Amino acid sequence: MKFILQSLLGFVILFQCQSISAQYGKQDPLPVDPDVKIGKLSNGLTYYIRKNVKPAKKVELRLAVNAGSVLENENQRGLAHFMEHMGFNGSTHFPKNELVDFLQKSGVKFGADLNAYTSFDETVYILPVPTDDSTMFDKGMTVLEDWAFNNLFDKNEIEKERGVVLEESRLSKGSFERMSRIYFPKLFNGSKYGERLPIGKDEILKSFKPETLKAFYKNWYRPNNMAVMVVGDIDPAEAEKLIIKHFGKFKNPPGAPVRPAIIPIKPRVGPDALVVTDEEATNGVVQIYNFVKPAEKQRTWGDARKSLLENLVSSMIGQRLNELTQKENPPFLFGNTGFSPFIRGYSSFTSFAVVSNGTIEDAVTALMQETNRARQFGFLQTELERAKASLLNIAEKSKNEKDKTESGQLVGQYVNNFLNGTPITGVEHRYNFYKQVLPGISLDEINTVARSMPSINNAFTLVTAPNAMKDKLPDNGALLNSVVTAALKPVTAYEEKSVGTALLDKEPVAGKTTSETVNEKLGATDLVLSNGVTVRIKPTTLKNDEIQMDAWRHGGFQRYDIADKYNASNAATLVQSMGVKDLAPTDLRKFLAGKTVSVQPYINDHEEGIEGRSSVKDFETYLQLVYLYMTQPRKDEKLFNSYISNQKGSLGFIMKDPGASYQDTLNKIIYANNPWSDGIPHPEDFDKIKLDRSFEIYKEIFGNADGLHFTFVGNVDPKTAKPLLEKYLGSLPAKATTHQYKDNGLRMITGQTDIILKRGKDQQAQINLFFEGETEYNRDNRLQLAALLEVLNIQIIEKLREDMSGMYGGGLGGTISKRPWEHFNIQANIPCGPENVEKLTKALLDIIKNAQENGISQKDLDKVKETWRKQYHVNLQSNDYWMGNLSNAFINGDNPENILDYEEKINTITAEDLQKAAKKFLTLTNMVKSVLYPESAAVTEEVKTKKGF
Incomplete structure (x- = not known):
């Protein structure tokens, strides 16, 4: 009998494995999430419908128009965006400004809820509608209908809206806008994208004729060039009837232009480089775009697997670059490299870095060397396992929250599917696919992908920087040479030290619960632990796999002398940059790969505390990390120097920004130069931070848990959590102390x-x-x-x-x-x-x-x-x-x-x-x-x- 059961069990397991394998065959087409209904009306309008009750009594509506600024004629530059504005300024059912007025009365807030955006390739209208009133859903669909087909183009409204759009254009001006108008033509290699910023040209916005705007609307706002998305607490059958009612009656205009699938971008025939500066820029940035090419469509599980391999490679290079930012003299503030989208229909292998105290050449060399290191020597098995664990953890968390995902998040996926062809297989398919495929991805296979990473043969290297950096900047030719030189520099294999398998060396001695009460109204349990720490636990079912925590008390950095302002205000972030116990931040990230845990100590002006969140399965790890941040902060002089270098580097040119300079001066005036005012830090302020003193302040604050009140909210059971809280919070050192904030007389000038x-x-x-x-x-x-x-x-x-x-x-x-x-x-x-x-x-x-x-x-x-x-x-x-x-x-x-x-x-x-x-x-x-x-x-x-x- 035992043999029969074992054989039967083996057969079941084999059958299940074969079923899963067959389900994700490389040639099998990617499925569509069965929870969403996708349809198309006879006039070509596409629609997406999904019932989702998070949040209840609300539906997210979208109108996605497959037209943006790249489709504008020369005399229409800026009119795709202007058309978006006109959707709120007069339509058949809502003349003049009645739309905003009507929706505000219904509880929809203009700007925060009711909104729209225009980009190079699309225009998307956003309308969340309450469904507790049975008529509002239909009225919401009327709004979408009017946006799509019923704009009145009232001449007076157009003239009034010119001023509003010109003010938006005015706001967009600055160093980024000036520099982008210079480098976009080269970045997009002569493509129409290079000369079609969505905001347009002021001279056209001031002078276009209403007929020109109507022509854009007529050409591109048509059924076969748009989609309607309905996601929320609705009846899908009713939603489909309303879509047919509101959109089925419209026809496509005869002779309408064909919407190109992609806008042509010529392949680059050789490497190129460009340096652009501006007197108001605040950072040096280097970007290297390798091998811009038409993106490969994801149609099969084999395509998805190839994308997964590229994601793993990008993730591992990113982790290596992140480690470089923690060197004593880092080559950049932030850096990343990997396979990524470029613009609709195109992909690129892109490197990016924000430069701090180093030179552009240092950043270029670091970026190129890490790519070459991976290309020549590949990755380590430990790196691959961590990357796999992280991806699987993300997929698992999404699956766990399937029925608790907000409608706003889901509707965005459907917008991307319509506009960009992004797959929508659903979270369960993605998790099961990862679970099946990831174990079978070998290091050899990953290293083969790494070896195939594009070279710099047709790379475009772009540097944007403040004028003040000019003395350190190469010219275009020298920048190109530095990329070529960096690509040829020899590299050695990557090495890493091993990371332990446990956070704690020994278990803390647990405290006890001295008081436990239940607040029936709140549905919360309150605990008092033997060391005086208080806890409130509010269990919810609002998320399946989330636990949040915040713990704080009165205090803050303003209770210290003014000489310690920067030592105290930076103490918590400084310790985060150095780690806990014997784990530097890099080690900690490696240990936490595959886990959902974040913990952040903080010191505000008048409060101090620690906050974070975790998944249900990682709750104990999360509490262990809280325990370590409060009992074993790590001190590291090299990481301290790195922290100071990065902070100073990020602020080196901040006062070149007119807004920052204005706010800094204004703050000093209105607070009468009070040294405690929250002005913008200057680089020299970080020279006032001393490692020993800042670390001492951190230990003074977090080495004593007295007075801390912990609040936990989420999928946490008080009975299960209590022994863990006693162990990790009840064991924290706590000495009775008065915790008081200090009033330093920070007041605005009077009169x-x-x-x-x-x-x-x-x-x-x-x-x-x-x-x-x-x-x-x-x-x-x-x-x-x-x-x-x-x-x-x-x-x-x-x-x-x-x-x-x-x-x-x-x-x-x-x-x-x-x-x-x-x-x-x-x-x-x-x-x-x-x-x-x-x-x-x-x-x-x-x-x-x-x-x-x-x-x-x-x-x-x-x-x-x-x-x-x-x-x-x-x-x-x-x-x-x-x-x-x-x-x-x-x-x-x-x-x-x-x-x-x-x-x-x-x-x-x-x-x-x-x-x-x-x-x-x-x-x-x-x-x-x-x-x-x-x-x-x-x-x-x-x-x-x-x-x-």
């Missing part, structure tokens, strides 16, 4: 102050208002301030953007803080043209004054409340939301049960409350107004106090 500063080459201006003052930190104040600012932002968009065409985006933001003093802080930010500063400033102040004198629009308040109600029910389905609320409740002394009655609380907010809030918080008699002008502006820099604006 009415007017500031004018000049920075930058481009005709860009920025209006800023600042308000600060003492107020009680309570729930009513926080909600009323937040609601007030949202209402005013609706009015700012309507007046300054839609009516005046004076800005693209901007508005008010603010908070009420409890530490180090109870106060509010509000800022307004309005980017605009220098010529519009005065009229936009007046319009902004008029909106504020009107709220104070005449009150708040009930209609706008209702929009905000409806948006908040809808978002609250979405947020309740998120571990992040629960973690933020529960953790913040502890540190601020709030009632954690406030999360349960939020909707009832916002329902009590009245227009009268917001009028009072406007008077209380937007104190025009105690305000800083600052304006940034370009350097060429005919104004004088000044700081002055006056009676009023």
Whole structure:
């Protein structure tokens, strides 16, 4: 009988293995995820439908138009993007601005929810719609229909939108835009991509005729050139009926141009190089594009396997380059090399590095040598096993979360499938494929792929850098020579030291639970451990394979003397750069390959703590790492020097950026040069950090767990977790201490102050208002301030953007803080043209004054409340939301049960409350107004106090 059972078991296993093998045969076509329905109407419109209840009562709608700026004629440059804007400015069912108004009333927020984007190759419209109202789904489909076919092209709306798009164009200008216009023609080797930036040309945006815009719409906005995606809490059958109803009646225009599958890019016949500099650039960057070629389509499992091999090779080279950044004198701040997409329909083997204190030649040499090392000597078996484990872990986590994946993530996959042909096999197929194929991938096979990595025979090397680096930069010819020379330099085989199989040398002596209570309302368990550490565990089923943690207490780096500001504020990130126990960060990454664990200690101005997350299976490893960061931080002088070098290198030219320079100067003015203000760090600030002192501060803070409150949220069972928490948290050293933050008197200057500063080459201006003052930190104040600012932002968009065409985006933001003093802080930010500063400033102040004198629009308040109600029910389905609320409740002394009655609380907010809030918080008699002008502006820099604006 035993023999029969063993034989039967062996047969079953063999059958299963053969079935799996057959399922993923190299010639077998890639399947489509069975959970999504893909169809095509008789007019050629493609559609994707998937039922997904994460989050509940919400559906994600997309309209993907297979047309972007690369399809524009010369007289249409910028009109693909302009067309996207017009979708919000008048259609058959929603004239003028009624679309935004309607959706705001329904709880959809313009910009955050309702949005769109245009790129070289496509235009995609984004519309999340609540489904708790049965009519909203149909109305949402009406919106998509209007975007696709029913634009009114109202001449007045076109003229108004010119100003908005020109303001967006103004915002895009700067060092990147200037340099890209120089190097794009060479990067794309004479292709149309090189001269079709989606933002277009200002002279065309100012002067095009409406007929020219209509022609682009007619040619490319047609059924056989677009797709509709519907993913969310819907009935798929109903969704299909609505797609047929709204889109089946339209026909393709006769004689419409054929959409090319790919835009031609000529093969490069030899290596080339280009150096581009700009006085406002902040980093030196080197990019080497090897062998740009048409991308191979993934149609079979054999194609998927080939892609998998390339991913493994790219991953392993990336890990080696990452190790170089931790040298005492690293050749670059960041570097990567691998097989990657280039532009639609093309792929490349690309190397990339951001240069810090080294030279461009150093970075080029390092990039080329690591590629050559892999090409000549291949990889180690240990490297391959780690890369395999990491890929399989990612696939497994996706599979585990199959029924908890957000609709927004899924819909993006379907957009990519339609536009780029990206496979959508589904997470289960991907995991099973990896599980079957990865074990059979040999080191020899990987090294064969490495040997076939493209050479530099037709590489294009691009360097972009600040003008200030010119003395260190090669010219075009010298750059090309440096690439050739680096490619010929001899290399030796890669070596690595072995990494242990356990994090801890010995088990900690577990503490005990001295108190355990259950909060029935929150569904949370509270523990007090024998060392005084407190814990709150909130089990959820919102994710299947996620556990989040945050632990903090009062304190922070501002409680140290000013001489220790940089020692204390950098202590946690410094230790992360050095590792724990005998494990440097490189060793730690190797140990954690195949695991989902992240742990990050932090020291804020007034708090200190440790946060992270893990998968369910890696929870104990995660707690072990928390234990090590608090008991055995690692000290390493070479890695300290590397950290300082990288930090200084990343900031070496930061003040060349006009915005950074403006913010740095402004911060000093409005906080009266208080040394504790959060200005932009300067490279020389990092010379103040001393390894011994910074490490000592870290141990002072994290060597004592007293006062720490740990919050855990996710798929964690309190009974199972408790012995692990006792072991790794209950064993932490804890000595009763007073943990208090320090108030260093950081306050904004008082009175009415007017500031004018000049920075930058481009005709860009920025209006800023600042308000600060003492107020009680309570729930009513926080909600009323937040609601007030949202209402005013609706009015700012309507007046300054839609009516005046004076800005693209901007508005008010603010908070009420409890530490180090109870106060509010509000800022307004309005980017605009220098010529519009005065009229936009007046319009902004008029909106504020009107709220104070005449009150708040009930209609706008209702929009905000409806948006908040809808978002609250979405947020309740998120571990992040629960973690933020529960953790913040502890540190601020709030009632954690406030999360349960939020909707009832916002329902009590009245227009009268917001009028009072406007008077209380937007104190025009105690305000800083600052304006940034370009350097060429005919104004004088000044700081002055006056009676009023």
